[in-house]
Amino acid sequence: MNLPEQYLENMKELLGTDFDAYIESFNDSRLYGLRVNTMKISVEDFLKISPFKLTPIPWIENGFYYSEDDKPAKHPYYFAGLYYIQEPSAMTPANVLPVEEGDIVFDMCAAPGGKSTELGAKLNGSGLLVTNDISNSRAKALLKNVEVFGIPNVYVVSEDPKNIQPGFNEFFDKILIDAPCSGEGMFRKDNKLIKSWEKTGPEFYAKIQRDIILTGADMLKPGGKMLYSTCTFSKLEDEETVRHLLINRPDMHLIDIKHYDGFSSGFTYDDELKNMHLEKTVRIFPHKMEGEGHFVALFEKKSDGETPFKGHGIIHKQKNTKLATELEDFLGKLNKDTVNFDIENAKDNIMIKDNYVYLCSPYMPGQKGLRIMRTGLLLGELKKNRFEPSQALAMVLKMSDYPDVINLPASDERVIKYLKGETLDLPEFDGKTGDGWNLFCVDGYPLGWGKFKNGSLKNKYLAGWRWQ
Known part of the structure; x- marks a missing residue:
């Protein structure tokens, strides 16, 4: 592989005596991974029906390597949303962020949706997931993936994070920022990224990352947790971006990430980084673990000691939406005891726009001016004297629900x-x-x-x- 000379010099400085082992890793076979959707099926039950040759990914509880001979994207279970195909190291950020049921969560740079699907599975239909990508075309892929996964409590947005922040100041319990980056950690997987690196390298992305990470910190509640990750090795994009956050937002501090065999600590190459405890960050190198390159840092925002109510206790109800008889009849057929959203109070949270019927989250504030691609769960469409249920609704349901x-x-x-x-x-x-x-x-x-x-x-x- 024809790696840029400047990149090789950077990696020699970064890795020292590990440099040769890193270069040798380019001769290893590419690794393939899938992550089980635990909102639809347990890992144990999936392994009973899986037709694939699977090996557990040691640091991902619901992640598995699969053989290159298998084609999981061409199996009906993929279309049923039972798993997501994802590079093993890329599973780390959503795995590390400690999302709990009821949390209000923001995935800031989310497309194509691998991390959002895991965050949504952790929420298990509770709380709220706001998932965003600034690119409209990439956000369309994001929308499809979260709907295939059957996530009901989701808003899909396509905006610059700076446009989102004013209405969501200190709003989220958990935030994930898988930042756009120079992609050095993925050179082995996709050599097209090398040409991109030569055009727009770490200096270009570092400016973007520094704006994004400060915006994320401003949207995080006191006591909340934020995860920053990249798939690059550049200190400028990793440790230096963390330094930029900690200097400019002194209410943020790093917290520990559970280490697994092969995880490396972030570099502390000066006294300031040592005092900031950059050793708490994690680097994944392909010559030390069976995965591509990644960097992960987990932060907590200082609070006054009180735990704020999730969602700030805000409950937004729709304005007495009158439901058509055919819609009420259809909703009446659903099993209210098993369905993964609140049928009993659905009327308070239903919005009808252009004959499309949405089940909105009571935790989502109204945000005029934002480009929102999906306003909660699309239930279906009202047509002349009939209601047609949506594909998204089918994916949210279990067989016992209908x-x-x-x-x-x-x-x-x-x-x-x-x-x-x-x-x-x-x-x-x-x-x-x-x-x-x-x-x-x-x-x-x-x-x-x-x-x-x-x-x-x-x-x-x-x-x-x-x-x-």
């Missing part, structure tokens, strides 16, 4: 036909399930909707998600 279900094993060829958008012949379900909207499932896990009648299912799987 009375009319068609469930096929992954081995049935009709599952792939469904994912391709084809009409299905299902004579064996005639008389066993109701006519009309049916939740189509694979091995008990929802994939989407269809309209069933006389042994035939008219496919309603979302066109943009179909099997290619």
